[in-house]
Amino acid sequence: MAFDSLSEKLQGVFKNLRSKGRLSEADVKAALKEVKMALLEADVNFKVVKQFTNTVTERAIGSDVMNGLNPGQMVIKIVNEELVNLMGSEVTDITYGTGGAITTIMMVGLQGAGKTTTTAKLAGKVKQRGKKPLLVACDIYRPAAIEQLQVNGKKQDVEVFSLGQEKPLKIAKEAMDYAKKNGFDVVIFDTAGRLHIDEDMMNELESIKSNIDILNTILVVDAMTGQDAVNVSQTFDEKIGIDGVIITKLDGDTRGGAALSIKAVTGKPILYAGMGEKLSDLEQFHPDRMASRILGMGDVLSLIEKAEAEIDKDAAIALSKKVKKASFDFNDYLTSMAQMKKLGGLTSILGMMPGINSSQMAQLENAVDDKKLAHIEAIILSMTPAERENPKLLNPSRKHRIAAGAGLDIAEVNRFIKQFEQSKKMMKQMPNMMGKGRRGMRFP
Ligand code: GDP
Known part of the structure; x- marks a missing residue:
């Protein structure tokens, strides 16, 4: 599971802090230096780490904390709160259309990030809300992407619209007509991913976005790629504008830094986290619960x-x-x-x-x-x-x-x-x- 090593290190630091009755400023500073190292080792963006430790230090060295009954516990509480802030505080979901408007979701991302799988997973979540989603196969370049979407769509009992290798914009437009005629209220476009960000890719996404009223542009990034995932998020946001991120493979042996940095660097929230290869392995991203997991306080709510x-x-x-x-x-x-x-x-x-x-x-x-x-x-x-x-x-x-x-x-x-x-x-x-x-x- 992601964050294992970070979690272990932070728990070590806190164990130390808790064992001391009173804390001097030097104790707190030394502990926060270790927190800083642990975050950097977890591949959290260095600017984010700096800002984070500054804020925690400022709050922790305030007189209320140091003179309190249990300063160690208070410092942990502050770290917890600031971790939650870092990841965006609130739970953010897809924006659903109002007044009968179709909810459109454009899934974007680099090849291999898990975009096609996540598209099908997301359709499952949308269905759980009582909606009728249509999946649209616009990834015409990667061999087998269309078939993969069809297979996964079938597993989720969700219809997939495809025109084979036609131009993505044409597919997208016809899919919208099809959705309107057939009573679909959510349309999710699986777009093409490339190995690297390139002009053609961005132009294609841009043309879909400017011709179809896209309510949600969701970027799928792979947690295993660490800071690259953060850079990719920043570039996609600058070039086409994204509304949110889904981070995949958080079940893997990743250090987890991307999940902690994306919101702070791009300002865009993480909506969901991919926790495995099965289509049910998509969890809503709760910053507070994620912080609890990192600090070893468990995530009983997600389990329930x-x-x-x-x-x-x-x-x-x-x-x-x-x-x-x-x-x-x-x-x-x-x-x-x-x-x-x-x-x-x-x-x-x-x-x-x-x-x-x-x-x-x-x-x-x-x-x-x-x-x-x-x-x-x-x-x-x-x-x-x-x-x-x-x-x-x-x-x-x-x-x-x-x-x-x-x-x-x-x-x-x-x-x-x-x-x-x-x-x-x-x-x-x-x-x-x-x-x-x-x-x-x-x-x-
Ligand atoms: P795409 O090229 O972005 O469309 O990527 P795919 O959807 O084909 O996914 C690439 C690989 O990542 C596949 O083997 C997926 O099963 C795997 N994958 C996707 N999401 C997750 C996840 O959350 N956890 C794990 N462990 N594997 C995932």
Whole structure:
């Protein structure tokens, strides 16, 4: 996940600060110097870093903070607030047309940034709002871009308008007529990307923009390209004018600096963040939640939203009842595994929890091996329906049959069944554990 290293460094600095009762000006200055280094190493634009640390220093060295009861905590609070400010404070979405006007969205960006994928992802978000989007294939240069849009459009159950290799402006104009005639209220244009910014590309985008009333020009940038993403944003904004940015591949091993710099450098907000290759992996960009993630305070709200969008509510309620009664069987285990997969796997869930830092995450990732989960699935799928409902039936000969069916060692089958029984025992004890000794969330 992006920001891992930044997050770890900042948490180290803050741990130090918190351990001191009173802070001298020199303590704060030394801590902020480390914050500055951490931000620079995370590839945040140097001008942005300078401005950021100046503001935080000014606020932190003010008398209210230094004489307060818990100056360390106050400094962290200020860093949090300024991080939020850096990323734009407010959540910004697509501007939707009013008075029956069609909402037009032109997606622009360099090749490989993730534009075509994001176009289809965005159509999904638009649909969730009850709108009827039309996707338009104007990227006629990249081989397979049209087909890719069609395949993804189909997955999202969204119609794709294409005229093959016709001129993009002609395609765009005809798409608008088609949309008007067929009751589409949002039209999203996937335009051509090049490997580098060039005049032809800009002219083409310009001509679409000046002939069609484009309400949103959205630039797609790849977080992995770091400061290049920031420069690309600046250039596109100067040449054609953009309204907002979608930053992709924030799930990857990026240092994250682009996400922290784009708003500050260009003044244009980040609307959404791409968090994976699946079409559901697009999250609204919440500056406050992103700051919480960076500071290791977790992002429980995004997790809840994701769960609400992805998980079958009735199945979840039924499952939680079974957990309470400890009548959980192997079928339930399979259901819960499927739901967890929808949320991006256990490690992705843990990454959004407060208080889990990146080194703990790394340990968990080792423990929660995806291969192990696949083995568990194979074991359960090799059981008969009766065995899945009643683990007590599992005598040695049945276990041998299951191991052979799953292509695994009998020891692994035994281990899993034992773990399953232990978890059930724990579930039985859970109602007593709840409410006792539960710690509140700490900051951070
Ligand atoms: P385009 O040339 O800008 O249209 O790029 P594509 O949409 O073809 O995307 C390029 C590659 O990036 C594809 O392999 C996508 O699956 C991948 N991709 C796009 N968005 C994301 C993202 O948010 N996370 C990850 N991990 N991969 C992404």
